[in-house]
Amino acid sequence: MRYQGASAFRHDQKDKIGVLLTNLGTPDAPTPKALRRYLKEFLWDPRVVEVPRPLWWLILNGVILNIRPKRSAAAYREVWTEEGSPLLSITQKQAEALKQALQAEYGERVYVDFAMRYGNPSIPSVLEKMQQAGVRQLIVLPLYPQYSGATSASTFDALAADFMQRRWLPELHFISHYHDYPAYIEALAHKIETFWAENGRAQKLILSYHGVPKRYLLKGDPYHCECHKTSRLLAERLGLVQDEYVTTFQSRFGREEWLKPYTDETLKSLPAQGVKSVQLVCPGFSADCLETIEEIGQENREYFMEAGGEEYAYIPALNDDAEHIQMMQSLLAPTLTQWLSRPERDAKLSATLADAVKL
Ligand SMILES: C=CC1=C(C)c2cc3[nH]c(cc4nc(cc5[nH]c(cc1n2)c(C)c5CCC(=O)O)C(CCC(=O)O)=C4C)c(C)c3C=C
Numbered sequence: 489m490r491y492q493g494a495s496a497f498r499h500d501q502k503d504k505i506g507v508l509l510t511n512l513g514t515p516d517a518p519t520p521k522a523l524r525r526y527l528k529e530f531l532w533d534p535r536v537v538e539v540p541r542p543l544w545w546l547i548l549n550g551v552i553l554n555i556r557p558k559r560s561a562a563a564y565r566e567v568w569t570e571e572g573s574p575l576l577s578i579t580q581k582q583a584e585a586l587k588q589a590l591q592a593e594y595g596e597r598v599y600v601d602f603a604m605r606y607g608n609p610s611i612p613s614v615l616e617k618m619q620q621a622g623v624r625q626l627i628v629l630p631l632y633p634q635y636s637g638a639t640s641a642s643t644f645d646a647l648a649a650d651f652m653q654r655r656w657l658p659e660l661h662f663i664s665h666y667h668d669y670p671a672y673i674e675a676l677a678h679k680i681e682t683f684w685a686e687n688g689r690a691q692k693l694i695l696s697y698h699g700v701p702k703r704y705l706l707k708g709d710p711y712h713c714e715c716h717k718t719s720r721l722l723a724e725r726l727g728l729v730q731d732e733y734v735t736t737f738q739s740r741f742g743r744e745e746w747l748k749p750y751t752d753e754t755l756k757s758l759p760a761q762g763v764k765s766v767q768l769v770c771p772g773f774s775a776d777c778l779e780t781i782e783e784i785g786q787e788n789r790e791y792f793m794e795a796g797g798e799e800y801a802y803i804p805a806l807n808d809d810a811e812h813i814q815m816m817q818s819l820l821a822p823t824l825t826q827w828l829s830r831p832e833r834d835a836k837l838s839a840t841l842a843d844a845v846k847l
């Protein structure tokens with residue numbers, strides 16, 4: 489059978505409105521074996537690595553998957569906690585807090601869950617769970633504030649691939665970005681101001697975003713512009729002038745040129761320009777993860793200190809902060825209120841119709 493139906497469907501089941509939070513994903517364990525599986529899925533996604541498939545298959549399977557898993561596993565071990573991968577445990581907490589908030593406001597008709605684009609819990613497994621639970625209207629909120637083909641569009645691909653196999657599709661609202669949403673800017677600004685109130689201010693604030701190959705920008709990916717717009721709005725809100733902050737890009741992969749300026753090179757060059765104290769914030773990461781805790785919290789700190797820097801601080805991501813959850817709640821509110829204003833499906837009538845079909 490080509491299309492998967494909901495054969496266990498009961499006509500007296502109440503319809504629900506689903507809210508699905510997604511993030512990138514993470515390995516199941518900090519081991520080379522789990523990393524190999526995770527990186528194989530992640531790096532084979534043509535949205536992530538735009539290189540002709542036969543050539544990339546050879547490089548990925550012949551070189552990268554023989555070297556990278558061991559190196560990445562060592563890095564993941566540095567950040568792994570009793571709750572597992574930080575990205576997974578924080579996303580889980582975000583979903584739980586959002587569920588509490590939305591159900592308190594709208595009641596049990598709203599169903600909240602989370603999924604990962606790569607690894608577990610997978611998008612198809614959570615969509616199946618939601619369909620079984622009666623979700624007929626679905627809002628998907630990928631927790632990527634800035635749109636990129638490599639992240640937001642790739643998440644849409646995974647949804648579409650699942651829907652292509654399903655008989656009964658939900659009504660869909662896909663939130664493709666929120667880089668300039670006022671409550672997001674406000675939550676970031678408040679996080680930074682709270683940090684300043686407790687720790688004082690550094691000479692420079694570094695706004696570091698995950699990079700992508702420069703080629704993607706030249707081909708029309710709006711990610712670079714959206715990062716810069718987030719930075720500008722945040723700087724305006726904080727009253728920062730041009731030389732008090734800088735936007736940089738981190739986490740390069742491979743040999744080609746990525747978006748510049750690079751975070752590591754910027755940090756290595758700042759002390760010689762007289763900047764001895766910096767604070768870093770990563771507005772594109774909605775949850776702390778390997779790339780913030782290890783790369784920004786540890787690796788880049790060493791580069792800065794070795795270059796003559798004196799004070800270095802990382803300001804954590806918004807994670808499951810109440811203000812972050814409220815931001816998500818207000819982002820979802822217009823669609824939720826609109827959908828909730830429609831009459832509920834008449835379960836009683838449907839049950840009768842179903843009986844009629846059986847006769
Ligand atoms: C190979 C190219 C990569 C592109 C393009 C890319 C874009 C991109 N990634 C994020 C967010 C995250 N990336 C994370 C880890 C990570 N990213 C890449 C490569 C690319 N990312 C790799 C190989 C890895 C794995 C770690 C490693 O081996 O170094 C993470 C952290 C996941 C975790 O488990 O903690 C996040 C989050 C964005 C936002 C983005 C483009 C905009």
Ligand SMILES: [Fe+2]
Pocket residue numbers: 698739
């Ligand atoms: Fe990445």
Ligand SMILES: [Fe+2]
Pocket residue numbers: 712713714716
């Ligand atoms: Fe741009």
